Structures are given as structure tokens and as C-alpha cells.
Amino acid sequence: MLPRIIFCTAVSLAILVVILLSLFSPVAHRNPSKNPTRPWLALSLYIQQPQIATSNPQAPPVSPSDAGAFIFHHTLTEGPENTSRVVGKAQGFIIPIEHFAHSAFNIIYLTFDTPEYSGSLSVQAKHVGHKDTEELTVVGGTGSFAFARGLAVFAETDRKPSDVDATYHVNLQLRFPNRSQTIPG
Incomplete structure (x- = not known):
């Protein structure tokens, strides 16, 4: 029973960390x-x-x-x-x-x-x-x-x-x- 409690606690903590990182990540608020x-x-x-300034203003442009x-x-x-x-x-x-x-x-x-x-x-x-x-x-x-x-x-x-x-x-x-x-x- 103790391993099951430890597993559920670890999963819950991992989910909580992912949620907190998504809320407080500096990239998300850039x-x-x-x-x-x-x-x-x-x-x-x-x-x-x-x-x-041209020296010959009479010369036609090409x-x-x-x-x-x-x-x-x-x-x-x-x-x-x-x-x-x-x-x-x-x-x-x-x-x-x-x-x-x-x-x-x-x-x-x-x-x-x-x-x-x-x-x-x-x-x-x-x-x-x-x-x-x-x-x-x-x-x-x-x-x-x-x-x-x-x-x-x-x-x-x-x-x-x-x-x-x-x-x-x-x-x-x-x-x-x-x-x-x-x-x-």
C-alpha cells in the first residue's frame, strides 16, 4: 500500500509542477x-x-x-x-x-x-x-x-x-x- 501512496503523490506533484510552470513561465508572458x-x-x-548638379543642363536624358x-x-x-x-x-x-x-x-x-x-x-x-x-x-x-x-x-x-x-x-x-x-x- 505504501508504494501506491508514494506513486500517487509523485504523480500529483508532477502534475502540480507542470501546471505551476505553465502559469509562471517567463516565455508564456513575453x-x-x-x-x-x-x-x-x-x-x-x-x-x-x-x-x-549637371554641367550641361541642355543635354537630353537617355x-x-x-x-x-x-x-x-x-x-x-x-x-x-x-x-x-x-x-x-x-x-x-x-x-x-x-x-x-x-x-x-x-x-x-x-x-x-x-x-x-x-x-x-x-x-x-x-x-x-x-x-x-x-x-x-x-x-x-x-x-x-x-x-x-x-x-x-x-x-x-x-x-x-x-x-x-x-x-x-x-x-x-x-x-x-x-x-x-x-x-x-
Whole structure:
């Protein structure tokens, strides 16, 4: 009879410990906004055209359809004004020629350098249709954006008649893999 009492007491204590751990565990009460392994992230940014003084203001700009490749280096800002806080760079290499239009070389790199985010995102520009709004695919990232996937929506902002080049609004919807899993090795 004594072994049966000891067994029942041990089972009761084990059940009580499991219940108490589930109630008082710090993991169960973690604030999700402070969780660095969040599965989704939404960002809203602006791509600003560089402010370059030209020595020959009469020279006509080359249109993308006449160029062999479109290479750009712009700044990323928090707001639509070119005086907004700079958060990074937007760089890319796009070949608009028809047989290269779906090339893997057509990538836009968004690089971030802020206290909140440090790293880069690779946005695939395979299906650019020269529309006011383009939905492109985020195919990877580094640093704060390691292994990111998702959607990047580029939209041309309202242009003023005095603007030579447009500013683009970029909405990023990013998802991350489950970072709690470890890679065996």
C-alpha cells in the first residue's frame, strides 16, 4: 500500500509542477512586440532621386528604352521629402532589353543602416511592366533581414511639374522563417 501512496503523490506533484510552470513561465508572458524573431514585418520607405548638379543642363536624358542597362544608386528615406531622414540606399542593375527582361540579373538591393535595422534586402525585378505601381518579390536578405521573403510594392508618388525625376514609395511586407529552429551541423 505504501508504494501506491508514494506513486500517487509523485504523480500529483508532477502534475502540480507542470501546471505551476505553465502559469509562471517567463516565455508564456513575453511581449510579442519585443520578440526579435517575429514572423512578419511591414516597412514603408521612399526612394529619392539623387540631387546632382549637371554641367550641361541642355543635354537630353537617355530614356531607359534606349539604354543597354539601367544602373541606379538612390537614397532610402523615411518620408517623401528629400530632406527626410536617410535610412539606407537603393541600388540596382536592370536590363530592359526584351530577351533579358526576365533575367536573374535584374535585382534591386535595399540596404539599411539605422539603429533599428542593419542589413539588406534583395528584390527581384523580373516582371517590371512600366506601370505606376509594381509588385516585386523579396527573395532574400542579410543582417536584420536574414532569409526574408515577401512582397515589395513600388509606387510612383505624385510628381510636381518642377520635378525632373519621380520619387517612389516602397511598401515592404516581409516574412521570416522560424528562427527558433537550429541548423544541424
